Amino acid sequence: MRVSAVICAAGRGERAGFNKNKLLAPLSGAPALYHTLKAFRLPCIQQVVVACSAEDMAEITALCAPFGYDCVLGGATRTDSVSAALKACDGDIVLIHDGARPFVSREVIEGCIACAARSGSAICALPVTDTIALSEGGEIAEVPARSALFSLQTPQGFVRERIVKAYERAAGDGRTYTDDSAVYARYIGRPALCEGSRDNIKLTFKSDFAQTYPPLDTAPGQAAGIGVDVHAFGPGDHVTLCGVNIPHDRGLVAHSDGDVAVHALMDALLSAAGMEDIGHLFPDTDPAYSGANSMALLERVTGLIRSRGWAPLNASITIRAEKPRIAPHICAMKGNIASALGIDGGRVGVSAGTCEKLGFVGEGLGIECAAAVLLEKI
Numbered sequence: 001m002r003v004s005a006v007i008c009a010a011g012r013g014e015r016a017g018f019n020k021n022k023l024l025a026p027l028s029g030a031p032a033l034y035h036t037l038k039a040f041r042l043p044c045i046q047q048v049v050v051a052c053s054a055e056d057m058a059e060i061t062a063l064c065a066p067f068g069y070d071c072v073l074g075g076a077t078r079t080d081s082v083s084a085a086l087k088a089c090d091g092d093i094v095l096i097h098d099g100a101r102p103f104v105s106r107e108v109i110e111g112c113i114a115c116a117a118r119s120g121s122a123i124c125a126l127p128v129t130d131t132i133a134l135s136e137g138g139e140i141a142e143v144p145a146r147s148a149l150f151s152l153q154t155p156q157g158f159v160r161e162r163i164v165k166a167y168e169r170a171a172g173d174g175r176t177y178t179d180d181s182a183v184y185a186r187y188i189g190r191p192a193l194c195e196g197s198r199d200n201i202k203l204t205f206k207s208d209f210a211q212t213y214p215p216l217d218t219a220p221g222q223a224a225g226i227g228v229d230v231h232a233f234g235p236g237d238h239v240t241l242c243g244v245n246i247p248h249d250r251g252l253v254a255h256s257d258g259d260v261a262v263h264a265l266m267d268a269l270l271s272a273a274g275m276e277d278i279g280h281l282f283p284d285t286d287p288a289y290s291g292a293n294s295m296a297l298l299e300r301v302t303g304l305i306r307s308r309g310w311a312p313l314n315a316s317i318t319i320r321a322e323k324p325r326i327a328p329h330i331c332a333m334k335g336n337i338a339s340a341l342g343i344d345g346g347r348v349g350v351s352a353g354t355c356e357k358l359g360f361v362g363e364g365l366g367i368e369c370a371a372a373v374l375l376e377k378i
């Protein structure tokens with residue numbers, strides 16, 4: 001399933017009073033729109049089309065360039081702009097999102113895609129907490145039951161063919177639509193609701209830009225991590241390092257297979273992604289991990305960091321051991337690690353050495369490993 005996203009950035013945001021497109025006003029050190037664009041850089045989104053005005057085209061095209069997003073010329077109204085952007089979309093599902101909602105989370109976007117795939121439409125919404133009244137002539141005419149009221153957000157997701165058909169029918173009907181759910185409701189059917197978020201605020205007024213908001217991730221898209229592990233020698237006939245079994249007259253004492261190099265590497269990956277270490281993820285008090293294959297755990301860790309939006313760029317591992325000899329096995333070790341991380345073998349380094357008879361490694365009591373990794377935001 002291919003997913004496209006339309007980001008609406010063609011308005012001026014008159015209520016914000018910046019005398020220019022409010023989406024180009026600074027927020028947390030970058031134009032507000034930059035954060036919205038970044039929020040959609042997700043593995044589940046294959047195409048992003050940004051609708052902008054002729055006046056802002058150059059600036060917004062420059063903002064979109066690093067992300068590889070396309071810009072299209074919007075129209076006089078939101079309906080015209082969305083129509084233009086939809087023509088450039090080729091996904092099975094299209095999400096339509098306000099450029100003025102930079103705090104939209106990955107969870108909300110993924111939930112919207114899942115609901116649209118299931119129901120044909122998905123309108124992010126929140127139950128209303130205020131009491132809402134219908135007024136007539138300055139008086140309250142009616143107070144609808146709050147349990148039936150929702151405030152609608154974006155993204156709003158649709159099967160592309162259906163929303164395109166709705167917009168084709170809406171073109172030139174002389175009506176004004178404030179969002180895409182209204183267009184869909186008029187020409188296709190009742191759109192489905194899905195879960196929005198209180199953090200998914202729409203920047204509307206100038207004061208909104210001065211508020212303290214949930215932190216935006218403005219850091220560069222890379223993160224480094226380190227990990228270290230030690231295992232003592234005990235009874236056995238081999239040690240396992242980077243998934244390679246090396247014959248030896250001792251083994252390594254461990255709850256798992258004792259792959260001290262892979263343990264260091266997993267901690268480096270988790271540390272770089274800001275996650276808890278392997279002691280928390282795979283506790284040695286849990287019988288499930290008794291004798292566990294550390295390479296299988298490494299694949300799980302790689303999957304976990306990918307699910308948080310990170311991919312490994314490289315890995316560097318160093319092994320300290322008096323015995324056994326590591327050098328003959330380094331090539332196989334590098335191959336195992338590269339395939340578990342899904343990276344080229346040339347991006348994995350494994351070095352080994354002794355400790356010159358110093359310390360516990362030098363005395364032949366155990367093996368120590370350290371690992372460093374670099375991750376890239378995906």
Ligand code: MG
Pocket residue numbers: 229230231259260263
């Ligand atoms: Mg360990």
